[in-house]
Each structure stands twice: as structure tokens, then as C-alpha cells.
Amino acid sequence: ITKVGEKEYLNSVNSMQLNEDYVAAFMGSQLQLHTLGESAIESRESILFPTQDSNEGKITSFYLSKEFLVYSTENGNINHFYIDEWQFVNRYKHDTGVKKIFPEPFGVSLVFIDDKNEGFVYNPINSTLIKIPSFPSSVSGIIWESYEAEKWIFVAYNGDYIYTFVFSKFTVEGSQSLFVSSTKQPYSSMPLLLFKGVLIYLDSSGKIVQLKLDSHTHDTTLEDLKQEELVEKMRKNYKLKRFEEAYVYATRINDTNDLGEFAKEALFHLDIDYAIRVYRLASMPDMVFALNSIKHIEEKNLLAGHCLVFLGKFDQAQTMFLASSCPIEALNMRRDLMHWDAAMKLAKGLASNETPYISLEYGKQLEFIGDYPTALKMFERGLTEND
Numbered sequence: 001i002t003k004v005g006e007k008e009y010l011n012s013v014n015s016m017q018l019n020e021d022y023v024a025a026f027m028g029s030q031l032q033l034h035t036l037g038e039s040a041i042e043s044r045e046s047i048l049f050p051t052q053d054s055n056e057g058k059i060t061s062f063y064l065s066k067e068f069l070v071y072s073t074e075n076g077n078i079n080h081f082y083i084d085e086w087q088f089v090n091r092y093k094h095d096t097g098v099k100k101i102f103p104e105p106f107g108v109s110l111v112f113i114d115d116k117n118e119g120f121v122y123n124p125i126n127s128t129l130i131k132i133p134s135f136p137s138s139v140s141g142i143i144w145e146s147y148e149a150e151k152w153i154f155v156a157y158n159g160d161y162i163y164t165f166v167f168s169k170f171t172v173e174g175s176q177s178l179f180v181s182s183t184k185q186p187y188s189s190m191p192l193l194l195f196k197g198v199l200i201y202l203d204s205s206g207k208i209v210q211l212k213l214d215s216h217t218h219d220t221t222l223e224d225l226k227q228e229e230l231v232e233k234m235r236k237n238y239k240l241k242r243f244e245e246a247y248v249y250a251t252r253i254n255d256t257n258d259l260g261e262f263a264k265e266a267l268f269h270l271d272i273d274y275a276i277r278v279y280r281l282a283s284m285p286d287m288v289f290a291l292n293s294i295k296h297i298e299e300k301n302l303l304a305g306h307c308l309v310f311l312g313k314f315d316q317a318q319t320m321f322l323a324s325s326c327p328i329e330a331l332n333m334r335r336d337l338m339h340w341d342a343a344m345k346l347a348k349g350l351a352s353n354e355t356p357y358i359s360l361e362y363g364k365q366l367e368f369i370g371d372y373p374t375a376l377k378m379f380e381r382g383l384t385e386n387d
Helices: 227-239 243-250 254-268 272-280 287-292 298-308 313-320 328-338 342-349 352-368 372-386
Strands: 015-018 022-027 032-035 047-051 059-064 068-073 077-082 087-093 098-103 111-114 121-125 128-132 141-144 153-157 161-168 176-184 190-195 197-203 208-212
Touching: 015 059, 015 128, 022 059, 032 059, 032 068, 059 098, 068 098, 077 098, 077 342, 098 141, 111 141, 128 176, 141 190, 153 190, 176 298, 208 342, 208 372, 227 243, 243 272, 254 272, 254 298, 272 287, 298 313, 298 328, 313 328, 328 342
Parallel strands: none
Antiparallel strands: 015 022, 022 032, 032 047, 059 068, 068 077, 077 087, 098 111, 111 121, 121 128, 141 153, 153 161, 161 176, 190 197, 197 208
16 A cells, blocks of 8 residues: 555545545535646646635535536536536536435436435436436435446435436437336345446445345346246336347247337337347338338437337327428328328428328318318319419
8 A cells, every 4th residue: 555645624524536636525515626646647736616706505415537526516506527628517507406416437417316305317418407207205325337338227225215217318209217116125225336237235234235126137047937927027128228138038929019019119219220120020021121211310300200100109200300300201291191180281381382282182081081071172272272
């Protein structure tokens, strides 16, 4: 053990975090950031937060990563201080005070709990704020999954239960935080780490113990599992966005309806490749062909619109199409579905030259069902618009 430095602080230190080159020391209501001993980086004077020119109130929570110092305040501020540039790069103001922040270890998003005991996921890159559904009224802490391949999973615990959530940055409805399930928390335990669905905690006697969460599957063999057990475990995995693990169970399932639910979950998360694989497994060539025609699309709103069509959510699909670079797809969808009233309204703003053809098709449908007066009006309208 080698001593690398010594530092005297103005007040007693409540807590401290370190990275390779820096130390963040929390002293009651202030936070001091300074270099760690004789660091190889250029010498920098220490800095105190909140700064004198701010009106942020007392600091309530902080986190030091390799690149950022993130802290929250009683006035609802969440600030990202970029260490390399030695300046703030993002400031967010919440409508109430922020109690605690829990940044993800493999990114920049974070979970925070406010004074109303509500939980949110905040992404500073695009300033997206998502309220966490089914968030318990009291939470002692949050732990993110430490396995990078499943970095979107996190759990909340309160002494009674452990709640599993998924944060998905890309879904047909934008970024979403989804509740998965809960697990009974052992009495007087202190959770420390989450790895592949196994929670490492300290029990009441001070021993380190492992707990397998109910939200995950922990099988070593599949041969003895019945069909209903395979379906249940497949469902658990795709609810966690563990599509690779879910697909292993899917290959042993015979029911096309259950496989279809898996494929719809992949579509919800805009994972076209997995949706194609599952539909192919379910022997549904029509869906495989249709998805192959859109898998090249990179624009999220346009892709989400097509996926929502396959999920039967046509109003949401129209909203996404209109927000994309190809709004005409909203008109094409309504026309393909023979939603003529909606198609007529969309044609006015998107493609007025299509109105005669839509009027003609609408008139044919009305004539077929026996509504001749309205059909005649549609035919006349088509002629008028064409002139």
C-alpha cells in the first residue's frame, strides 16, 4: 500500500467518491472536486459546488464517474460537470427538490427520486424525462445491472420488495421505462450489486449472500421443462429485452400465438431482426416478407410508424408518420385500411391530387353497402376535385 497524497478539508467529510484521477468529497451541503494526489494530469485548483453565483440550494446527492461529476440539489437541480473541459455541460431543473440520483454505470442516463417520492429516468443527451410506472411510494435505493450486455435493467428496493424495471431508449412510443415484476426482499438485507439477475446483498449477520430475482430465469437445462414452463420463461426474458435468451426457449415452443407475442414485443422495441427471426420460427411468411421490406429504415419515427401498423395501433402510427420525414405514409396507411374519412382529411394537406381517387374508392365502398346518396356525393366530389 502506497500513500499517494494528503488533503485537508474545511469541514468534516460525510462521504467521498474517487476515480482514477479525481476525488469528490461531500461536506454537509457542499461538494469539493480536486485531483487525487500527484496526478499525471495537469494541475487544477479544486472547485466547490454549488458555485457562489448559483442559487441551487444544498446538494443532496452526487456521483463521480470517469468523465463526469453529477450532483442534485434541494431546489431540483441536476447538473453534469464535464471533468475534461472543467465546465458544466448540462443543467436540468426539476419542478420539485431531488432527493437522490442513481446514474447508470455504462452511460449518461440516470434515475432520480424527487421530494414527492416519484421516480424518473433522465437522459441529459436529449433532455428526455420519463416517469417510472408502478414506482413504490418509498424507495431505499436503486441498483443498475452491472452486466453491460443488459445495462438497461435496474431495480429499486425498499426493505420489503425488490422491483425490477427496464429502461428502453427506443420503442414505438419513444423512450420508455417499464415495470417487470417484484421479488420479496430478505429481512434486514442491504443490496450491493446486480449481475445477470442475481442480487448480491449483505444479510443481517454481515454475510454476503446471493438472491435470484423472480423477474429473471436461471435455468441450466431445458430438457425437462413443459410447454407452459417454456412459455413462462420465454415471456420473462423478452419482458426484460433479453431477446437472445428468450429465443432459446422459443425454439422449443409449438404455439404460434405465444411466438407471435414474442415477435410483437420485439416490434415494440423496434428490434426488426429479432421479430423476423421469431415470425419465421412461427411459420408466418407474410410477416417475414413485410418486415424485410422495412428493416432498412433508419429513421426512428418512420420505423416506429410501420411497427405500430403491424401492432394494430393505427392512430399512434399516423402520429409517428406525420412526425417523420415521410408523412405521406400516414395517407397510404389510411387508404390501405379503407379508412376513407381519415384519408380524405390527410389528402387535403399532404396530397390534394389524390383526393379524386380517394373519393372514387370511398364512393365504391358506400355503393357496395347500399348508401347510394352519400356514394353519389363522393363520385360528384371526385369529379369536381379532378376538374
